[in-house]
Amino acid sequence: VNTNYCLVNDEIVAVDQAAIGINDLALQRGFGIFDYFKTLSGQPVFIDDHLERFYRSAKEMRLIVKYPPSDLKAMLKELMNKNDMPNSGIKLLLTGGYSPDGFNMGVPNLVVTQSGLPSYKSEHREGINIITHQYQRQMPSVKNIDYLMAVWLQPVIKERGADDVLYFSDNLITECPRANIFVVTGNNRVLTPANNILKGITRKQLLQLADSFDISEADITVDELKNAKEVFITSTTKNILPVKQIDDRVVGDGVRGGITGKLSQALVNIINEKTGW
Amino acid sequence: VNTNYCLVNDEIVAVDQAAIGINDLALQRGFGIFDYFKTLSGQPVFIDDHLERFYRSAKEMRLIVKYPPSDLKAMLKELMNKNDMPNSGIKLLLTGGYSPDGFNMGVPNLVVTQSGLPSYKSEHREGINIITHQYQRQMPSVKNIDYLMAVWLQPVIKERGADDVLYFSDNLITECPRANIFVVTGNNRVLTPANNILKGITRKQLLQLADSFDISEADITVDELKNAKEVFITSTTKNILPVKQIDDRVVGDGVRGGITGKLSQALVNIINEKTGW
Numbered sequence: 001v002n003t004n005y006c007l008v009n010d011e012i013v014a015v016d017q018a019a020i021g022i023n024d025l026a027l028q029r030g031f032g033i034f035d036y037f038k039t040l041s042g043q044p045v046f047i048d049d050h051l052e053r054f055y056r057s058a059k060e061m062r063l064i065v066k067y068p069p070s071d072l073k074a075m076l077k078e079l080m081n082k083n084d085m086p087n088s089g090i091k092l093l094l095t096g097g098y099s100p101d102g103f104n105m106g107v108p109n110l111v112v113t114q115s116g117l118p119s120y121k122s123e124h125r126e127g128i129n130i131i132t133h134q135y136q137r138q139m140p141s142v143k144n145i146d147y148l149m150a151v152w153l154q155p156v157i158k159e160r161g162a163d164d165v166l167y168f169s170d171n172l173i174t175e176c177p178r179a180n181i182f183v184v185t186g187n188n189r190v191l192t193p194a195n196n197i198l199k200g201i202t203r204k205q206l207l208q209l210a211d212s213f214d215i216s217e218a219d220i221t222v223d224e225l226k227n228a229k230e231v232f233i234t235s236t237t238k239n240i241l242p243v244k245q246i247d248d249r250v251v252g253d254g255v256r257g258g259i260t261g262k263l264s265q266a267l268v269n270i271i272n273e274k275t276g277w
Numbered sequence: 278v279n280t281n282y283c284l285v286n287d288e289i290v291a292v293d294q295a296a297i298g299i300n301d302l303a304l305q306r307g308f309g310i311f312d313y314f315k316t317l318s319g320q321p322v323f324i325d326d327h328l329e330r331f332y333r334s335a336k337e338m339r340l341i342v343k344y345p346p347s348d349l350k351a352m353l354k355e356l357m358n359k360n361d362m363p364n365s366g367i368k369l370l371l372t373g374g375y376s377p378d379g380f381n382m383g384v385p386n387l388v389v390t391q392s393g394l395p396s397y398k399s400e401h402r403e404g405i406n407i408i409t410h411q412y413q414r415q416m417p418s419v420k421n422i423d424y425l426m427a428v429w430l431q432p433v434i435k436e437r438g439a440d441d442v443l444y445f446s447d448n449l450i451t452e453c454p455r456a457n458i459f460v461v462t463g464n465n466r467v468l469t470p471a472n473n474i475l476k477g478i479t480r481k482q483l484l485q486l487a488d489s490f491d492i493s494e495a496d497i498t499v500d501e502l503k504n505a506k507e508v509f510i511t512s513t514t515k516n517i518l519p520v521k522q523i524d525d526r527v528v529g530d531g532v533r534g535g536i537t538g539k540l541s542q543a544l545v546n547i548i549n550e551k552t553g554w
Contacts, residue, residue: 147307
């Protein structure tokens with residue numbers, strides 16, 4: 001059995017020995033931010049995008065990262081060497097720190113964990129089922145640790161035979177708890193919600209393909225979603241997953257659409273180009 | 278120096294040794310609930326109300342408390358004996374537990390801490406300043422650990438020279454992050470928001486004084502708040518604190534009002550009656 005290691009602040013610790021004191025503000029008050037990137041063949045994917053977002057989330061939440069990006073990268077390399085897990089997901093969690101009074105911030109704690117990438121069944125590659133739920137994440141532009149609703153909804157999703165949930169608010173769709181959503185209209189426009197979302201890194205990469213695809217941000221109603229020709233979601237672990245059913249409604253022909261397929265291939269090419277330090 | 282002890286599940290541990298593994302879902306996803314009661318002269322205040330709410334919060338969040346109330350009470354008594362801190366605040370925190378995948382719930386962890394009661398300056402007893410902020414807590418009827426906005430707002434509150442913040446939503450006032458609010462109208466009606474709030478135990482006790490006061494739940498607009506004759510907030514640690522200023526507006530005569538004073542005295546009497554196991 002290989003030991004898995006993590007970082008707690010600047011120390012490398014075996015995961016089963018790693019702990020955070022009970023006065024930490026993430027534990028006591030749900031106050032923290034994180035980011036998550038993947039490694040392929042021992043190299044990080046879109047690392048600068050993820051770190052840029054990590055520092056920005058921290059700043060928006062008034063949390064100070066003790067380490068500049070160059071130090072943090074060195075720490076990540078050391079952890080990756082130690083774990084020797086070429087294909088992985090790495091999560092950087094920054095908490096509100098040990099609070100003097102259980103309410104006001106302390107010095108943030110950094111916890112970095114590395115684990116295997118979740119695998120998606122081939123049936124998921126053909127298309128997933130999602131349900132919709134009215135909800136708006138607070139401070140949506142920040143990758144904060146508030147997944148209260150998402151965790152709470154997991155049994156509901158399973159009961160309804162679905163794979164994920166899509167939030168909407170004021171009749172506009174926004175995002176899944178851990179993925180962005182895209183729709184393809186009848187005239188082959190590829191659209192993704194513009195506002196009140198966490199801007200994913202995979203989403204960002206796809207939006208840069210505007211030379212080859214008619215792809216852009218827009219406000220999208222629930223009706224427009226349900227009448228879309230193709231729908232897919234994007235995330236670091238999922239890349240692109242087609243959506244074949246939304247609530248009780250089949251999307252398009254109920255199979256992966258042509259544009260979804262082309263974008264999936266384009267994304268694989270970008271990932272290959274942009275992997276590495 | 279006396280060591281302070283806490284409970285981590287059913288073990289009594291010195292606080293500076295107490296820790297939670299990094300895979301706990303409160304730390305990773307902000308998923309947990311809590312309750313908080315005080316002890317006076319070594320006896321708990323409104324203990325059954327607090328435990329009833331603790332188990333109800335757990336149930337609404339689909340968290341299972343491993344211990345029935347009788348066992349939990351015995352554990353609390355043991356902790357209180359060990360700490361020998363007659364006047365204190367005791368916090369029961371129940372987390373989503375160690376998650377198998379960083380997202381779905383595990384077996385909940387219970388962490389119980391005991392600490393000194395915060396003291397309020399005499400100037401606070403004469404009246405505090407609050408600011409208003411548009412926000413609606415998610416799952417408001419559950420005492421969940423989501424204080425993302427509350428913690429984030431602390432520097433704003435200080436910058437504006439205020440002591441606390443009052444949330445409002447759809448033009449109706451709701452609650453402070455850690456206190457309920459009451460207004461006294463021109464014709465001596467005492468009103469407190471009915472909906473979209475965490476129903477405090479102190480609030481509950483006051484609402485039972487309807488024989489002696491014209492006190493009830495109601496929808497209260499921001500305008501009605503600012504035109505109130507008296508305003509006060511309630512909580513376990515604060516009992517009743519008069520509010521003398523809201524944003525830039527002085528409340529009533531800017532001093533503690535007569536009904537606020539009478540209710541404060543009535544509350545002290547109830548606390549004296551209802552302290553003990």
